Amino acid sequence: MTEPRVFFNFEVTADSHTLAACRERSGYRALEKALLSMAPADVEKEVTASGLRGRGGAGFPTGAKWFFVDKKSRVVYLCCNADEGEPGTFKDRWIFENSSHQLIEGVLLAAYALNVRHAFIYIRGEFDLPYRRLREALTEAYAAGLAGERILGTEFCCDIIVHRGGGAYVCGEESSLLTSLEGFKGYPRNKPPFPAVKGLYQAPTVINNVETLATIPWIISHGGGAYAGIGNQNNCGTRLFGISGHVNRPGLYERPTGYPLKRIIFEDAGGIRGGKALKAVIPGGSSTPVLKGFEIEQVSLDAESVIQAGSMLGSGGIIVIAEGTCMVRLLQVLTRFYAHESCGQCTPCREGSAWMDRVLGRIVAGQGVKGDLESLESVTRGIMGNTVCALGDAASMPVASFLDKFRDEFAYYIEHGRSMNDGRLEV
Numbered sequence: 089m090t091e092p093r094v095f096f097n098f099e100v101t102a103d104s105h106t107l108a109a110c111r112e113r114s115g116y117r118a119l120e121k122a123l124l125s126m127a128p129a130d131v132e133k134e135v136t137a138s139g140l141r142g143r144g145g146a147g148f149p150t151g152a153k154w155f156f157v158d159k160k161s162r163v164v165y166l167c168c169n170a171d172e173g174e175p176g177t178f179k180d181r182w183i184f185e186n187s188s189h190q191l192i193e194g195v196l197l198a199a200y201a202l203n204v205r206h207a208f209i210y211i212r213g214e215f216d217l218p219y220r221r222l223r224e225a226l227t228e229a230y231a232a233g234l235a236g237e238r239i240l241g242t243e244f245c246c247d248i249i250v251h252r253g254g255g256a257y258v259c260g261e262e263s264s265l266l267t268s269l270e271g272f273k274g275y276p277r278n279k280p281p282f283p284a285v286k287g288l289y290q291a292p293t294v295i296n297n298v299e300t301l302a303t304i305p306w307i308i309s310h311g312g313g314a315y316a317g318i319g320n321q322n323n324c325g326t327r328l329f330g331i332s333g334h335v336n337r338p339g340l341y342e343r344p345t346g347y348p349l350k351r352i353i354f355e356d357a358g359g360i361r362g363g364k365a366l367k368a369v370i371p372g373g374s375s376t377p378v379l380k381g382f383e384i385e386q387v388s389l390d391a392e393s394v395i396q397a398g399s400m401l402g403s404g405g406i407i408v409i410a411e412g413t414c415m416v417r418l419l420q421v422l423t424r425f426y427a428h429e430s431c432g433q434c435t436p437c438r439e440g441s442a443w444m445d446r447v448l449g450r451i452v453a454g455q456g457v458k459g460d461l462e463s464l465e466s467v468t469r470g471i472m473g474n475t476v477c478a479l480g481d482a483a484s485m486p487v488a489s490f491l492d493k494f495r496d497e498f499a500y501y502i503e504h505g506r507s508m509n510d511g512r513l514e515v
């Protein structure tokens with residue numbers, strides 16, 4: 089039996105992103121079904137029944153997130169999180185480039201369920217083609233009466249406002265996204281209050297990832313029960329997995345949850361480049377703890393399975409690392425990114441991430457000293473759980489896990505002033 093596909097269910101051609109092509113593959117039928125024959129609460133019920141979990145990283149159940157919002161409030165906002173800044177993650181970009189209408193339909197369905205009049209799409213500043221495709225799709229949708237006033241001739245009205253970010257990774261964190269959208273510097277906010285209670289302009293707000301929202305048309309068309317039947321029971325459905333690094337066929341793959349991690353790397357992505365051995369895998373975007381090659385034997389693409397193995401499935405960005413890669417230099421690259429992206433609002437993250445970057449830079453330059461590894465570990469402990477947002481954890485987890493799994497490489501680098509892998513990052 090062929091597995092159901094929520095995204096990869098059409099051939100990508102020069103015009104497959106247009107409204108005409110989207111309509112040919114039943115685009116906007118779910119919206120029609122909802123507006124003409126379902127109450128808003130029925131849409132929410134289907135999403136809850138589907139068991140869909142957020143695809144932005146934390147995996148919070150979407151139905152539960154919607155439930156907490158007071159839909160009777162005078163104003164409710166919906167924000168689509170399209171910041172996609174986590175290194176190794178490139179799934180939302182694919183959706184914009186190839187199926188923007190699917191996202192727009194998902195946004196409208198969510199807006200209908202949540203009593204939203206104004207929905208926002210906060211899109212990563214560096215995105216060019218994805219942004220242009222989204223704008224084109226919105227223009228088409230407005231012209232066809234699929235967005236704005238009296239959608240499909242019904243009472244339902246919803247405007248979709250696109251906001252381009254300024255290129256800060258931290259603005260993907262939901263509360264800083266709201267601050268940025270309000271026109272301020274994108275500082276994360278303390279929680280509580282949670283956005284569901286006091287979000288954008290202090291109104292109840294739902295923030296969902298692009299992939300989460302773009303899945304909703306499928307759920308409404310086929311029913312929540314059908315979606316819940318795909319993949320694993322507790323973490324059901326299909327997911328978009330981006331595979332990058334030392335594989336023969338890097339790219340985006342849609343697979344049901346529970347699919348073996350080893351299979352997606354060795355069969356779908358064609359195995360390791362140059363026939364090398366698998367050294368390590370970062371399974372869910374660069375902030376998630378690294379796993380050694382042999383540790384992925386029994387791991388499946390399911391949040392719980394990856395947690396059991398000691399990491400997280402995060403945003404589904406699988407980074408594959410071949411034998412011969414210098415883990416010290418790789419960690420330095422990752423640490424530099426997080427230090428650069430720290431917004432500087434809280435001391436442990438601002439000082440700690442910059443400090444880790446400097447120490448790793450010193451080690452890579454051959455000037456590491458005895459005690460550096462213990463100090464790095466102590467800094468990670470000082471950051472984790474002590475910051476306003478999870479960027480602090482994101483900066484610390486790679487350091488803690490690389491030191492835990494590849495300590496001998498770091499010790500060798502400090503002792504000899506060079507890498508035991510000839511200092512190479514690439515194979």
Ligand SMILES: Cc1cc2nc3c(=O)[nH]c(=O)nc-3n(C[C@H](O)[C@H](O)[C@H](O)COP(=O)(O)O)c2cc1C
Pocket residue numbers: 141142143144145146147148150153169170171172173174257258259260261262263295296297298300301477478479482
């Ligand atoms: C530093 C940081 C960056 C984040 N970046 C993104 C992002 O680019 N896109 C995203 O959807 N979620 C991102 N998140 C997670 C969001 O805060 C939030 O959990 C998510 O948008 C909720 O949507 P979902 O429930 O559909 O997953 C980030 C979180 C942190 C801490």
Ligand code: SF4
Pocket residue numbers: 258275276429430431432433434435437438475476477478479480481
């Ligand atoms: S953890 Fe880092 S990014 Fe988050 S608020 Fe604190 S300083 Fe800013």
